[in-house]
Amino acid sequence: MPKIEEYAPAAGRSAIEELKIIAERLKGKTILNVNSTAVGGGVAEILNRMLPLMTELGIKPRWELVKGGEDFYAVTKKFHNALHGTRQELTPADFQLYRDTQKANLETLNLDADIALIHDPQPAGLIDKKPAGAKWIWRCHIDLSNRQDDVWEFLRGYVSRYDAAVISAPAFSQALPIQQFQVPPSIDPLADKNRELSEEEISAVLRRLEIPLDKPLITQVSRFDRLKDPLGVIEAFKKIQPYVTARLLLVGGSADDDPEGSQVLAEARAAAEGVPDIIVLCLPPTANLEINAIQRASTIILQKSLKEGFGLTVSEALWKGKPVIAGAVGGIPLQITHKYSGILTRTIDGTAYWMKRLLHEPAFAKKLGENGREHVRENFLLTRHLRDYLLLALYLESGKQDFIHL
Amino acid sequence: MKTTAAAPFKFCTRLTLTEVTGRKAFNITELLEGIKAADDAVIYHHTHRFIKQSHHLVPEGANDFAYWVANTVQADKLGEELTSIDIVRYNSLADIRGAFVEVLERHLAENPGPGRTVATGREFHFMRAIRFSLPTECSAVDYESFIDCLRNVSASSLYLHVFEARLRPPYGVDDFSHWFRTNFNDETVGREISRLDPYSYTLESLRRRIIRIIERRLPEVKNA
Numbered sequence: 001m002p003k004i005e006e007y008a009p010a011a012g013r014s015a016i017e018e019l020k021i022i023a024e025r026l027k028g029k030t031i032l033n034v035n036s037t038a039v040g041g042g043v044a045e046i047l048n049r050m051l052p053l054m055t056e057l058g059i060k061p062r063w064e065l066v067k068g069g070e071d072f073y074a075v076t077k078k079f080h081n082a083l084h085g086t087r088q089e090l091t092p093a094d095f096q097l098y099r100d101t102q103k104a105n106l107e108t109l110n111l112d113a114d115i116a117l118i119h120d121p122q123p124a125g126l127i128d129k130k131p132a133g134a135k136w137i138w139r140c141h142i143d144l145s146n147r148q149d150d151v152w153e154f155l156r157g158y159v160s161r162y163d164a165a166v167i168s169a170p171a172f173s174q175a176l177p178i179q180q181f182q183v184p185p186s187i188d189p190l191a192d193k194n195r196e197l198s199e200e201e202i203s204a205v206l207r208r209l210e211i212p213l214d215k216p217l218i219t220q221v222s223r224f225d226r227l228k229d230p231l232g233v234i235e236a237f238k239k240i241q242p243y244v245t246a247r248l249l250l251v252g253g254s255a256d257d258d259p260e261g262s263q264v265l266a267e268a269r270a271a272a273e274g275v276p277d278i279i280v281l282c283l284p285p286t287a288n289l290e291i292n293a294i295q296r297a298s299t300i301i302l303q304k305s306l307k308e309g310f311g312l313t314v315s316e317a318l319w320k321g322k323p324v325i326a327g328a329v330g331g332i333p334l335q336i337t338h339k340y341s342g343i344l345t346r347t348i349d350g351t352a353y354w355m356k357r358l359l360h361e362p363a364f365a366k367k368l369g370e371n372g373r374e375h376v377r378e379n380f381l382l383t384r385h386l387r388d389y390l391l392l393a394l395y396l397e398s399g400k401q402d403f404i405h406l
Numbered sequence: 407m408k409t410t411a412a413a414p415f416k417f418c419t420r421l422t423l424t425e426v427t428g429r430k431a432f433n434i435t436e437l438l439e440g441i442k443a444a445d446d447a448v449i450y451h452h453t454h455r456f457i458k459q460s461h462h463l464v465p466e467g468a469n470d471f472a473y474w475v476a477n478t479v480q481a482d483k484l485g486e487e488l489t490s491i492d493i494v495r496y497n498s499l500a501d502i503r504g505a506f507v508e509v510l511e512r513h514l515a516e517n518p519g520p521g522r523t524v525a526t527g528r529e530f531h532f533m534r535a536i537r538f539s540l541p542t543e544c545s546a547v548d549y550e551s552f553i554d555c556l557r558n559v560s561a562s563s564l565y566l567h568v569f570e571a572r573l574r575p576p577y578g579v580d581d582f583s584h585w586f587r588t589n590f591n592d593e594t595v596g597r598e599i600s601r602l603d604p605y606s607y608t609l610e611s612l613r614r615r616i617i618r619i620i621e622r623r624l625p626e627v628k629n630a
Contacts, residue, residue, distance in 0.1 A: 014542070014560030018421060021540050145527075170531035173426045182424040182533065338477075391423040395536055402447050406540045 001052040002190045010189035011383040019383060022390045023057035025406055030060040031393065032113030036076070036122035038065055042185065042312075043119050043141060049188050050386050059390075064109050066123040068101040079121045079155070084309075085146030095154055102126060115393045117166075124158045135396040138162045141185070143309045143330060144172045163396055168310050169331045179400075181392055184334060186385035187315050187376070192288040194319055197296055205293035211249065211279065216299035218355060219249040221291055221317075224265040227307045228252075229327070231264075234271045234278060236304070236352040241277070244359050248278045251294060253285055295320045300358050300365065304351055305329055315380040318342065318372035323365040325354045335380065341372040409627065410548050411589035415581075417544040417559045420566040424451065425534040432530075433523045434479065437471065438510040440532050446499040451535035453493045453502055454570065469493065471506055474530045479522055484513045494569060497577035539566070549624050556617050561609040568612065582616065595623050 008016045031054060035043045047063060054061040068076075075094045082088040102125030111129055116136045118126060130136050138159050144152065144167070152174065159165060165180045167173055173180050187194055206213060218237065222228040230250050237248040250268060253261070265282070272278035283290055295301060301317040301324045308330030315335050317324045326332045328344035336342035343354045358365040378384070398404055427448065431437040441449075452470035468476075468489045476485025487509050496502045514521075544559050546552035556564075567581040576584060580600060587596040598619045607615060 012560065013558075014419070014562070017542065018419065018540060018560075022421075022538075167426065170426045170533060171527065173428050173531070175428060180426045180428065182426050387421070388423060391421060391536070391538060394538070395423060402534075402536055404536070404538045406538060 001049060004053050004056050006190060007381075007383050011377065011381050015381075015383050015387070019057060019387055019390070021406060022387065022394065023054075023059055025394055026390060026397070027058040028060065029115060029393070029397075030062060030113040031389075032062045032064065032111065032116040033119065034064045034066060034109070034111075034116065034123040034126060035119035036066050036068075036073075038063075046186070046188075046382070046385065049191070049382060050389075053382075053386055062110075062113060064111070066101075066105050066109070066126070068105075068122075071097060072101045076122045079151050080142065082148035082151040083121065083142045083144055083155075085143075085148070088148060088151070090151060098154075099125065102128065115396065117389065118162070121155055124155055127158050127161045130161075135163045135393070137164050137166055137392065137396070139166045139183075140172070141168060142172070143169070144174055147174070164392065166392065169334055181388075183385065183388040183392070184331065184380060185310050185312050186380050186382045187312060187319060188382045189319065193292050194316060195292065197289075197293055201289075202293045202296050205290050206297050209281065209290060209294075211281070211294065211297070212247070213297060215245050215247045215277065216359060217249055217294075217297055218246055218300045218302060219251065219294055219298040220302040220304065221251045221295065221313060222303065222305070224252045224261045224268060226260070226264055227305060229304045229306050230268045231271055232306075232348045232351070233302055233304050234268065236348045236355065237278065238275070239349070239352040240356045240359075241275075243356055246277070246299070246355075246359060249281060249294065249298070250279070251281045251283060251291065253282065292320075295322060298322055300325060300355060302351070302355075303327065303332065304345070305332065308332055311335070312380075314342075315376045318369075318376045319380075321369040321373040323358050323368040324372060325351055325358070335375070336372070337375070340368070341375045342368055408590055411546070411585070413585075413589060415546040415552060415555070415585045415589075417542045417546075417555050417563050418566060419540050419542055419560055419563040420570060421538045421540060421562065422451070422455070423536040423538070425536060427532045427534055429532040430529045431532070434475070434481065434484070434510065434514060434521045437475070437530055438507065438514065440530070441471070441503060441506050441510065444503060444532060445534070447534035447536065448532055449499045449503045449506075450537070451533045453499075455535060470530075478524055478528050478530075481513075481522070484509070487513070494572055495578075496573075498573060549620055549627055553617055553620050553624075556613060556620075561613075564609050564613055590627075592623070592627075595619060 004016060033047055037044050051061040051063060075097050078088040078090060106126060106129045111126060112131060113134060116134060117139045118124060118136060119139045120141055124138060127136060160177050162178055164178055165176060166183045167180055168184050170182055220233050224230060233250065268280050272280050295317055301322045303311060303314050303324065303326040305311060305327040306329065310331035314324055314326050314332050318335065324336060324342040325345055326336055326342060328346055333344060336344055338344040345351045345354060394404065429440055431440050472485055472488035475481050475488055488506065491505050491509065493502050496505065542559060542563055544555035546555045571581040572578050583596040583600040586592040599616055602612065602615060
């Protein structure tokens with residue numbers, strides 16, 4: 001794992017110095033994280049990279065996993081979908097299973113810590129055994145803006161007893177008797193998906209994937225999911241084809257285990273049929289370096305989502321200094337200020353218009369990319385994410401004052 | 407003329423943690439009610455955060471209230487009026503709040519009747535800034551070391567000493583001017599720095615301007 005100093009070129013020297021000063025005030029404190037998986041998924045990915053940095057800064061991080069059977073995960077999957085706004089049927093037995101699993105975990109988990117970050121609904125019920133004097137934070141990574149009432153009311157009973165809640169965007173906030181803080185997710189600038197690549201590395205990947213670079217590339221990287229609107233992207237590209245020289249690249253997963261994904265992929269391939277300048281490419285989920293190279297070789301990056309959680313793929317694209325055209329949904333407007341750090345659109349026609357305009361105005365497109373990268377540097381890197389957690393820990397430890405001198 | 411300061415200038419930096427209050431506004435009336443009820447931490451978040459976040463992009467004098475009114479409610483005239491509230495002219499967050507209330511009340515008096523209500527998802531969220539001030543390793547005792555520090559401190563530090571300093575005693579004065587006046591009796595540098603309009607520069611160009619002012623003064627100070 002990278003050392004804290006290795007983040008200085010990306011995050012800035014002052015960001016590293018600030019982290020050291022804050023951490024000094026938390027030296028020796030134990031910060032416990034509890035979630036449901038050690039690998040796979042955004043939370044585990046962040047914790048795997050963030051906790052070694054905490055250790056290096058003199059804090060004692062601990063990580064516990066809540067355990068349960070397949071039936072428990074089936075219930076929490078339903079919770080997850082219901083909180084995201086997809087209607088689910090929950091029975092009294094489902095809620096009881098959740099309670100029983102929490103109880104079983106309370107018998108085995110070591111919850112001893114000065115500060116605890118409890119991630120998402122799976123371990124939320126552990127609050128029943130919060131040690132005296134500890135500060136507990138419920139960290140919600142889910143967009144709750146369309147949550148299903150019964151599931152939320154059930155969870156709210158637990159969440160209300162925490163010292164604070166953390167959400168990714170203000171729109172996700174709920175009526176709660178505890179304070180809520182906004183801590184957006186982050187990207188790791190040193191991960192394969194985001195790290196700097198040489199021209200040779202980029203060319204080698206593009207050659208291997210047989211992506212020609214004779215025309216400017218317009219790229220969307222996302223699952224083949226209707227909410228990412230790949231068909232809308234193809235339609236927008238076809239509209240500008242008479243006026244521009246460019247190639248469209250849609251990159252997504254193979255969608256083997258996702259029937260709807262397979263259908264959307266088939267529809268995208270059908271829509272691209274007979275148009276040589278549209279490439280539909282499937283890559284495995286581990287193809288981080290390839291995606292990085294493709295983004296860096298692109299002239300414009302799209303994220304034409306119709307619905308989105310936080311949409312961190314936008315920050316990944318902005319970090320490569322590319323002009324990004326994205327749907328104005330979910331957390332995307334937090335990442336893009338229209339016409340300053342990217343372009344926000346709401347329609348196929350709008351997307352087509354801005355693709356054409358950015359191709360014809362490379363100086364403006366370049367400025368958008370530069371501004372977007374700086375915006376990510378300030379707001380969406382792992383170091384800022386860690387800083388926010390540490391500031392929140394300090395705030396709770398120092399008696400919740402609005403003004404704190406370190 | 408003294409060449410070493412009695413009190414070194416210790417550069418600090420400002421970090422904030424964002425609290426979501428849960429209060430929302432869907433129209434101008436609700437925005438006014440929210441601002442009236444807002445404490446200093448809310449006013450600080452919506453007026454100062456914007457300066458800091460946008461300052462690497464373009465010189466931007468706006469604030470969150472103005473941005474939402476102009477871009478989401480699309481009340482152009484009111485948006486322009488809110489944008490033009492010069493927040494660095496005020497000596498307290500309460501005064502800044504008063505200025506916004508005055509403009510919004512006047513607008514509502516002149517435009518009675520139901521105004522535009524925005525759709526769910528486009529509402530204004532009132533937030534609070536929990537403020538942390540941190541020391542940095544930069545400390546200056548004379549003109550040269552001050553320039554040296556200025557080259558190295560973060561934009562957050564520059565922002566704290568140039569913008570936010572005006573909200574605490576001595577009110578309306580930035581920290582840099584104050585230090586040169588009180589330690590070196592240097593009215594020239596003090597006046598030139600305090601005359602810089604923070605809205606006309608990005609933080610980076612403001613940094614360059616201040617460095618240039620002090621560098622120009624350096625030969626005179628050495629020969630004095």
